[in-house]
Amino acid sequence: MKNYIKADEWNIIEEGFDPHLNKISESLFSIGNGRMGQRANFEESYSGETLQGNYVAGVYYPDKTRVGWWKNGYPEYFAKVLNATNWIGIHIQIGEEILDLNTCKVTEFKRILNMKEGTLSRSFSAELKSGKILKVEAIRFCSIADDEVGALHYRLSAINFDAAVQLTSFLDGDVKNQDSNYDEKFWDQVSQQQEGNTDYLVLRTKKTEFEVCTVSSTSILNNGAAQELKQVSKEKYLGQTATVNLTQGGHIDLYKIVANLSSENYDKEQLLNEAKLRIDMASAKGFSQLWKEQVEAWAKKWEEGDIIIEGDVAAQQAIRFNIFQLNQTYTGKDARLNIGPKGFTGEKYGGSTYWDTEAYCIPFYLSVAPEEVAKNLLVYRYKHLDKAIENAAKLGFKDGAALYPMVTMNGEECHNEWEITFEEIHRNGAIAFAIFNYIRYTGDESYLAQYGLEVLIGIARFWKQRVNWSADKNKFVMLGVTGPNEYENNINNNWYTNKLAAWCLKYTITAAAKVKEQAPEQYLEIIQKTGLREAQEFQDWTSVAEQMYYPFDEKTGVFLQQDGFLDKEQILVKDLPAAERPLNQKWSWDRILRSCFIKQADVLQGMYFFEEEYDLETLRKNFNFYESRTVHESSLSPCVHSILAAKLNDEEKAYEFYLRTARLDLDDYNNDTEDGLHITSMAGTWMSVVEGFAGMRVRNGQLVFHPFLPKNWNAFSFSIGFRGVQLKVSITADQISIRNNSDQELQVLVFNQAYPVPHGEKVISYKGALA
Structure with missing residues (x-):
């Protein structure tokens, strides 16, 4: 656990430069606007340890993943978001010396993420080996008012010297991903162009052939006087350079306005022309006006979705950090986009979409954003329905059965660990539940006729084919699955998965009846499109739902996570030596699989979804049993436990779990923040406050509150x-x-x-x- 971020209600503040913390800070101070984003890399050269990261939404590469133990049904690739053109770069040279914080003495270093305004600023003093001391003040942002535009202002001041300073503002497309095999690079140059102080660099991804045009307009002023710039270029690199005679006490200002345009949004033939129009408009506004618009846009977002905590600055900072990162990761403007677990803050998990979106993020966007934002997250899945049917067909399912991918960019499954790809099928249920959750919250039942019912039919068909009848149990069973607890693989009758499947089957029948009544013409179109055999399929789905098997232990009164769970040695987490945790770093996988320890909420995830079905005593028995065996080695785990603890009036545990999720990244609890932030679990932090402490639910179309005030807070x-x-x-x-x-x-x-x-x-x- 780290503790170097200063407590502040609206800012994330780092004081003093520690190179060992730099990659963590690059994640924490990341900025974005839903269309593009970047890690908090330095503008100037840095030879120390860093993870360079600029990302453009929707642009990915299908990296080959075939392995020696290939199995039928595996995807051909693992999609990954690509590190794109570095647009913030500034090279600074004084004589033979390069400004590099890894080689000079750094003092008065301060980095601030202003969450109220959506800006990243940094200041420091640096003493070069020659003894020259200079001061830098920099600020930049990705505009949330114009999501294809970014801007920065970089001021360099001479403290104790007169010298010629060479500054080069550049675009560098010669980049690679951290996990590139054999340092493979994924971009080819299409064209480059320079017009005065403006640079245009067009790159194309290999295989997928996305094109991105990055354009920058640079101006350099010496004590307010504009400097003449010279153009520099090489393959995948364009720059504007000036040599400025800087005097002691004087300063140089460098302004850089940038646009990133993608062929996802423009015809490739028009991409360059559109980029010229965009940079002309942005440059005409200038840095100050773009900043003003940024502040106004963020003010509106905070008005719609802020959480104010009185009496606990650390908690206030944490919840705003989580809300801020969610808002700059996804804005809902484009239904083709979704939320990667790391957002624009790192490359782990490939930047792809997981079930996290439906299970954790939907409630946040339903409450704090216009209705179409959450709706677009659902439409994203609707548009991938044909791919989900193809994914299921590859595994042997038929007749329109749909299996949504565990990991995807475009609807295709791109994850090839068999216990995930083939077995973690509960993701289908989360997508169906998100449709229900959206309608429950908004009252928008027309969504079923427009999009939802087709998705539900495909999912219901999958569940019907995935179960089989057990003569021994005289019930339908589901074999060979992995539940949310990934510390269990290839188990039978995961309670959560069985519960979701049965619920999906019943809900699909209910949804069909609503569409048939409210939109009969659209219902007929859906029947024709899907080939739904109403009477027979509904009968089959009802039979499975009503005769589903659920593992249960009479002695403890708890739903068993899966068949044979009590055959495991029942050791509680409190009896685990601290030196043996985290298990995923200290134990072999074999030992983990044979243990009773749980990575994240599993049975409890189902009880969170369907809490209305269980009385408090049933919930309490299951919570006490499973929480004592849960190691919370998933970022998604604490929030569910916090909400359920609040439901059980266990205020102490509710707050304990809230703290674990709220400052997970700020304090680097899991020692992995340097890889990027846990964006999707941040929605769980919001849920812990609103659904946990405030006890907010929707019941019969009404908001319901069962609030309590954590003892550490005034309000x-x-x-x-x-x-x-x-x-x-x-x-x-x-x-x-x-x-x-x-x-x-x-x-x-x-x-x-x-x-x-x-x-x-x-x-x-x-x-x-x-x-």
């Missing part, structure tokens, strides 16, 4: 949107106040008592309700 509040109404909810130890900022009256339930909330503020005391 907390959050903003949400719900069915066209914007609410500000504030919670203290004995009351909840709800401000309705719309003209539409809303009825809410607080501790199951109904209260109308008209326009304005409604204050509800619940002190007596707790007795």
Whole structure:
């Protein structure tokens, strides 16, 4: 665990430069805008340990992954987001000396991520080996107001010298990914062009043939006087350079405005022309105006989705950091895009889409963003339905059965660990549940006719074919699966997977009935398109759902994670020596698989999804049993446990698990922040506050609250949107106040008592309700 980030409500602050922490900071101080993003690499040259990272959304490479133990049905490649053109680069040379923080003495170093405004700034003083001391102040951002534009301002001041300083502002497309095999590079140059102080570099990815045009406009001023620039170029590299006579006490300002345009959004033949139009518009605005627009755009986002915590600065900083990173990772403007587990902060997991989106991210975007943002995450899966049917067919399923991929960029499965690719099929259920969750929250049942029912039919067909009848158990069973707990592989009757499958089958029938009633013409079109055999398939699905087998232990009263779970030696986490953790780094895989230890919520994940079906005593028995065996070695684990602990009125555990997820990256709990941030688990942090501490649910089309105030806090509040109404909810130890900022009256339930909330503020005391 690291503890070098300064506590601050709106800023992530690093003071002092420690090269050993640099890659962690590159992740923590990452910036993005949903269309592009970058790690917090230095603008100037750096010869120390670093992970260079600039990324353009939707651009990927299908890296070959065939291995010696190849199995039928494996995908041909593993998709990975590509490190793209480095647009922030500035080379600074004074005589024979290069400004490089790895080789000079660094003092007064400070790095600030301003979450309120969406900017990254850095300042430091550096003493070169010659004794020359200079000061640097830099600020940059990826515009969330114009998501193809970025800008930076870099000021260099001479403290104790007069000298000629050479500055080169460049675009460098000669880059590679950290995990490139044999240092393979994935980009070919298409063209390069320079017009005055503007550089245009067009690169094409190998195999996939995406094209990206990166264009930059540079200006350099010496004490306010514009300098003449000279062009420099080589393959995949363009730059603007000037040699400036800098005097002691004077300063040089370098401004750089950049645009990244992709062939995902423009015809390749028009890409360069479109880039010229975009850079002309951005340059005409100038750095200050672009910054002003950035601040205004972020102010709107914070107005819609901020969480305010009174009395705990570290907690306040943590929750805003999580919200900030989610907002700059995905904006919902493009239904072809989704959320990678690392966002724009690193290359681990390839930048691909996982089930994390549906299980963890949907609730966040439903509440804090316009309705179409969450809807576009679902439409993304709808557009990949044909691929999901192809994926299932490769594994032997037929008749329109759909298996969505565990890992994907374009709908194809691109993960080839057999226990994941073939067995972690619960991802199908998470996608179906997200459709239900979206409709439950928004009331938008028209989504079923437009998109949802087709997806549900494909998933239901998969579940029907994936089970088999057990004569021994006289039930339907599901064999050879991996549940959310990846410390178990190839097990039979994972309770969570069986539960999701049965629920999906029943929900698909219910959804079909709604579409048939509300949109009969569209229903007929769906029947024709899918070939749905209504009577027979519904009968088959009902039979499976009603006769599904669920492992259960009568003695403990808990649902068993899978068949034979109690055959394992039952050791509790509290009895594990600290030196043996984390298990995934200290134990062999064989030993992990034979143990009872759980990586993340599994049975409890299902009880979180379907909590209405279980009384508190059932939930408590299962929570106590499984939590004591869970090592939480997945970033997705603590938030579910926090929410369930809050439901059980175990406020101490709820807060303990909240802290584990809220500052996971800021404090580098898992010693892996240098690889990138845990973006999807950040949505779980938001859930821990809103669904956990505030106890917010949607029941029968109404918002329900069962709040409590963590003892470390004086109060907390959050903003949400719900069915066209914007609410500000504030919670203290004995009351909840709800401000309705719309003209539409809303009825809410607080501790199951109904209260109308008209326009304005409604204050509800619940002190007596707790007795």
